[in-house]
Amino acid sequence: MNAPQDVSDALARLRALQAADLPVHGGRTLAYVYDSGLPDVDRIGREAVAAYAGSNGLDPTAFPSLLRMENDLVGFALGLLDGPESAVGTVTSGGTESVLLAVQAARDAHPEVTEPRMVLPATAHAAFHKAAHYFGVEPVLVPVGAGFAADVAATEAAVDEARHRTVLVVGSAPSYAHGVVDPVTELAAIAAARGIRCHVDACIGGWVLPYAARLGRDVPPWTFAVDGVTSISVDLHKYGYAPKGTSLLLHRTPELRRPQFFASAAWPGYTMLNSTMQSTKSGGPLAGAWAVVESLGDTGYELLSRQVFEAVDAIVAGAADIAGVSVLVPPQSTLVALVTDDSCDAFTVCDEMAARGWYVQPQMSYAGTPPTVHLSVSAATGAHVAELLAALRDSVAAAQGSGPVSVDPDVVAFIEALDPHALTDDDFDGLLTASGLVADGADGLALPDRMAGVNALLDVASPSMREALLVAFLDRLSRPHRR
Numbered sequence: 001m002n003a004p005q006d007v008s009d010a011l012a013r014l015r016a017l018q019a020a021d022l023p024v025h026g027g028r029t030l031a032y033v034y035d036s037g038l039p040d041v042d043r044i045g046r047e048a049v050a051a052y053a054g055s056n057g058l059d060p061t062a063f064p065s066l067l068r069m070e071n072d073l074v075g076f077a078l079g080l081l082d083g084p085e086s087a088v089g090t091v092t093s094g095g096t097e098s099v100l101l102a103v104q105a106a107r108d109a110h111p112e113v114t115e116p117r118m119v120l121p122a123t124a125h126a127a128f129h130k131a132a133h134y135f136g137v138e139p140v141l142v143p144v145g146a147g148f149a150a151d152v153a154a155t156e157a158a159v160d161e162a163r164h165r166t167v168l169v170v171g172s173a174p175s176y177a178h179g180v181v182d183p184v185t186e187l188a189a190i191a192a193a194r195g196i197r198c199h200v201d202a203c204i205g206g207w208v209l210p211y212a213a214r215l216g217r218d219v220p221p222w223t224f225a226v227d228g229v230t231s232i233s234v235d236l237h238k239y240g241y242a243p244k245g246t247s248l249l250l251h252r253t254p255e256l257r258r259p260q261f262f263a264s265a266a267w268p269g270y271t272m273l274n275s276t277m278q279s280t281k282s283g284g285p286l287a288g289a290w291a292v293v294e295s296l297g298d299t300g301y302e303l304l305s306r307q308v309f310e311a312v313d314a315i316v317a318g319a320a321d322i323a324g325v326s327v328l329v330p331p332q333s334t335l336v337a338l339v340t341d342d343s344c345d346a347f348t349v350c351d352e353m354a355a356r357g358w359y360v361q362p363q364m365s366y367a368g369t370p371p372t373v374h375l376s377v378s379a380a381t382g383a384h385v386a387e388l389l390a391a392l393r394d395s396v397a398a399a400q401g402s403g404p405v406s407v408d409p410d411v412v413a414f415i416e417a418l419d420p421h422a423l424t425d426d427d428f429d430g431l432l433t434a435s436g437l438v439a440d441g442a443d444g445l446a447l448p449d450r451m452a453g454v455n456a457l458l459d460v461a462s463p464s465m466r467e468a469l470l471v472a473f474l475d476r477l478s479r480p481h482r483r
C-alpha cells in the first residue's frame with residue numbers, strides 16, 4: 001500500500017493529465033460535451049456520481065434506490081415524450097447502447113426471420129451500423145431527399161423490397177450530422193401498416209425538441225404521440241445536461257421491451273438477469289442523471305432550451321453575414337452544420353477555431369455532401385455567441401488566407417492503391433511516411449497541432465478506407481505504457 005501522500009499525489013497528477021483535454025465547461029466545446037452553464041447543477045451531478053460510484057445496478061432488489069431512480073427518470077421522460085400509460089423504459093449507458101438494444105429487441109422479436117434487415121435513412125447515426133455489425137441485421141440505407149430528411153416514398157419501396165425480413169424502420173429526431181428531423185409520422189405509418197417496429201433515434205434531440213415545440217418553434221411530430229412509433233432513444237448525457245453515462249430506451253408497451261431483457265440460469269452462480277448489455281453496472285451515472293433532472297425539473301429545462309435556441313438563432317443569423325460560410329440546412333434543433341464555399345475549406349476553419357479556443361467538429365464529405373463544420377450548441381454557449389461569431393469570422397478569413405487544404409496527388413495515388421479490407425501495418429507505415437503528417441516516434445504517434453492535412457487525407461479516402469485507416473490509427477494509439 002502506498003503512503004497517504006501518494007494518494008493525494010495521484011489526484012494531483014490526474015488533474016495535470018486532464019489539463020490536456022478539451023474543456024467540459026464554458027460553452028466553447030461544441031461537440032462531445034453539453035454544458036448547462038449552471039455550476040450548482042453540475043456539482044450536484046458530480047456529487048451524486050461519487051456517492052453511487054461503488055453501487056451495483058446488477059440486482060435491483062439489492063440496491064432498490066437505483067430501481068427507484070430509474071423508474072423516476074423513465075416517468076419524467078415519458079411525460080416529456082407523450083408516452084401512453086402502457087409505455088416503459090430502461091436507463092442505458094449511452095445513446096449507442098440504447099440503439100443497440102432497440103435493434104437487438106427488434107431482431108429477437110422475430111426469431112423466425114433468418115436474415116433480418118432494417119431500413120434506415122442514410123443520415124442515421126453510425127450506432128445503427130454498429131448494431132448491424134454486432135447483431136447481424138442487414139442495414140438498408142435509403143438516400144435522403146433534398147432537405148436531408150428521410151425520403152418517405154423511397155423508404156416504403158425499400159421496406160417492400162423484402163417486407164417479411166424487415167424488422168425495423170428508423171427515423172432521427174434530429175440527425176446528428178445535419179440537425180434535421182425526419183418525417184416520423186409518415187415513416188411510422190409505413191411501419192405500422194406492415195406490423196413492423198419503428199424506432200425514433202432522439203438521442204440528441206429528445207430532451208430539447210419538446211421544449212422547442214412548447215416555445216412555439218416549428219417541429220414536425222416525432223414522439224409517442226405519433227401512431228406507429230414503437231420505441232425512442234434519448235440521451236440524458238446530452239441535452240439532459242447529466243454527467244456522462246446515461247441514456248434512455250423507451251418502448252410503447254412492455255411486450256415490445258421483453259426481448260431486450262436477458263436471463264441465464266445456465267451456470268452454477270446467481271441467475272443472471274439483465275435489462276441492458278452491462279451486467280455489473282455502476283449506479284453512479286444513474287444517480288448523477290437523477291440528481292440533475294430532479295434539480296432542473298421541467299422549468300429548468302424549459303429555461304435552458306430557451307437559452308440554447310436563442311443561441312442557435314443568433315449563430316445562424318450571424319453566419320449569414322460571414323462571406324465564405326453558410327448553414328448547410330436551417331437547423332430544426334440545436335445542431336448547426338456549416339459549409340464553406342471554394343474560398344476556404346471546413347477542415348482549416350476547424351483548426352483556426354481551435355487556435356482561438358473553440359472546439360468545433362469536422363465532418364467528412366459523404367454521398368455528395370461536402371465536408372462540414374458541426375456545432376452542438378449548449379445552453380452555456382448562449383453567453384458567448386458574439387465571441388463565437390467573431391472567432392468564426394476571423395477563422396474563415398484566416399482559412400481564406402491560407403487557401404483550401406490540398407492532398408499531394410502522390411499520396412492520393414498511394415491511398416487509392418491500398419485495399420481497405422487487407423490494410424497491413426506496412427501499408428499504414430508507408431502512408432505515414434508518404435504523407436509526413438503523423439510522426440511515429442518512440443513515444444507513439446504524435447498528432448500535428450493542425451489536423452486539416454490529416455482530415456483532408458481521410459476525406460479523399462473512400463468510407464471503407466477511412467474506417468480501415470482510423471482502426472489502424474487507434475491500434476497504434478492504444479499501446480500500454482509500462483514501467
Ligand SMILES: *Cc1c(COP(=O)(O)O)cnc(C)c1O
Binds near residue numbers: 203
Ligand atoms: C449521440 C448520438 C447517438 C449515440 O450516442 P452515444 O451517447 O454517443 O453513444 C446516437 N444517435 C444520435 C442521433 C446521436 O446524436
